[in-house]
Amino acid sequence: MTSATSHVQSSLRSNDQSGLPQAAAVLAYAGALPPIIAAMLIWLQPDHLRPVTTELMLVYGGVLIAFFGGVRWGVAVMRPGGPSFASLLGGVIPLAMSLPVFVLDAETVRFVIILAALPILLWDDLRATRRGSGAPEWYLGVRTPLTILMGASFLAAFAKVLTS
Amino acid sequence: MTILGLLGLIPFFACAGVVAFAPPILPAAITSYAPATALIYGAVIAAYLAGAHAGAMFTAPASENRRFLLGQVLLLVAFFAALAPGAADEAAMAIRHIVVAGVLLALWAQDRAAVGGGALPAWYGRLRTMLTAGAVGSLLVISASLFFRSGF
Numbered sequence: 001m002t003s004a005t006s007h008v009q010s011s012l013r014s015n016d017q018s019g020l021p022q023a024a025a026v027l028a029y030a031g032a033l034p035p036i037i038a039a040m041l042i043w044l045q046p047d048h049l050r051p052v053t054t055e056l057m058l059v060y061g062g063v064l065i066a067f068f069g070g071v072r073w074g075v076a077v078m079r080p081g082g083p084s085f086a087s088l089l090g091g092v093i094p095l096a097m098s099l100p101v102f103v104l105d106a107e108t109v110r111f112v113i114i115l116a117a118l119p120i121l122l123w124d125d126l127r128a129t130r131r132g133s134g135a136p137e138w139y140l141g142v143r144t145p146l147t148i149l150m151g152a153s154f155l156a157a158f159a160k161v162l163t164s
Numbered sequence: 165m166t167i168l169g170l171l172g173l174i175p176f177f178a179c180a181g182v183v184a185f186a187p188p189i190l191p192a193a194i195t196s197y198a199p200a201t202a203l204i205y206g207a208v209i210a211a212y213l214a215g216a217h218a219g220a221m222f223t224a225p226a227s228e229n230r231r232f233l234l235g236q237v238l239l240l241v242a243f244f245a246a247l248a249p250g251a252a253d254e255a256a257m258a259i260r261h262i263v264v265a266g267v268l269l270a271l272w273a274q275d276r277a278a279v280g281g282g283a284l285p286a287w288y289g290r291l292r293t294m295l296t297a298g299a300v301g302s303l304l305v306i307s308a309s310l311f312f313r314s315g316f
Binding site: 072 | 168172201204205208211212213214215216217218219220221222223233236239243247284285287288
């Protein structure tokens with residue numbers, strides 16, 4: 001068992017009383033499946049099908065970035081005493097980062113935005129949690145391996161798109 | 165928070181204004197892209213709000229956690245409506261705007277239910293009501309304009 005896996009399992013066990021973390025973790029890992037499958041298809045499928053899969057994968061990446069921003073916003077709303085401007089900004093910036101992914105035509109730029117945003121958002125979430133203003137620990141226990149999985153999928157797809 | 169929320173309404177209002185009034189000083193390229201822009205922006209906002217609900221539920225009491233999946237399903241519906249082929253058909257585009265508006269209303273209802281159950285603060289419910297009214301109103305203005313133009 002890897003240390004990441006044992007960390008996730010202990011994080012989940014520690015929050016069993018709410019009933020949410022395990023459901024959320026299952027959903028979160030299910031959410032990582034589309035980019036993993038898309039990356040495999042981009043490598044394996046015929047050339048004429050690749051643009052459609054690539055477009056769907058990029059849109060999904062944009063949705064993920066917006067969703068992660070929303071999570072930050074939702075966590076900020078629940079802070080005792082109300083949200084701080086900085087914590088709200090931490091939720092709005094990912095939303096702003098996601099918009100070019102839906103608007104631009106250049107696949108390379110869109111991949112770069114997603115590949116840059118995923119680790120930056122994770123780093124920012126980790127930092128916020130350490131300060132006590134972010135998501136609960138168990139969420140990051142799921143989110144860290146998830147970001148690695150999704151980042152690797154986007155990187156693999158980007159490599160194929162660049163070399164095609 | 166209210167200011168940031170209101171800033172998020174600007175794209176909805178701008179697109180609705182462009183589609184409804186089609187100011188002649190604007191290039192045709194801008195007016196023709198406005199409906200699709202509003203649709204995609206609406207879908208992105210749906211993803212954001214689904215994430216916001218999930219984030220809030222992470223720290224909410226267990227009894228409010230059961231509606232966690234609904235937001236993910238709704239955001240998929242919004243993206244299907246926004247990105248399905250056939251953007252040239254104005255009547256179909258009008259219906260898509262109604263679908264995305266419906267998704268935003270459903271996400272609002274989900275948050276209002278959480279406010280009612282004590283899982284979300286009351287002030288957040290009021291803010292969500294105001295912002296949803298602005299977003300849904302804009303999408304419906306665009307939809308009505310497109311229906312009118314298509315001569316249904």
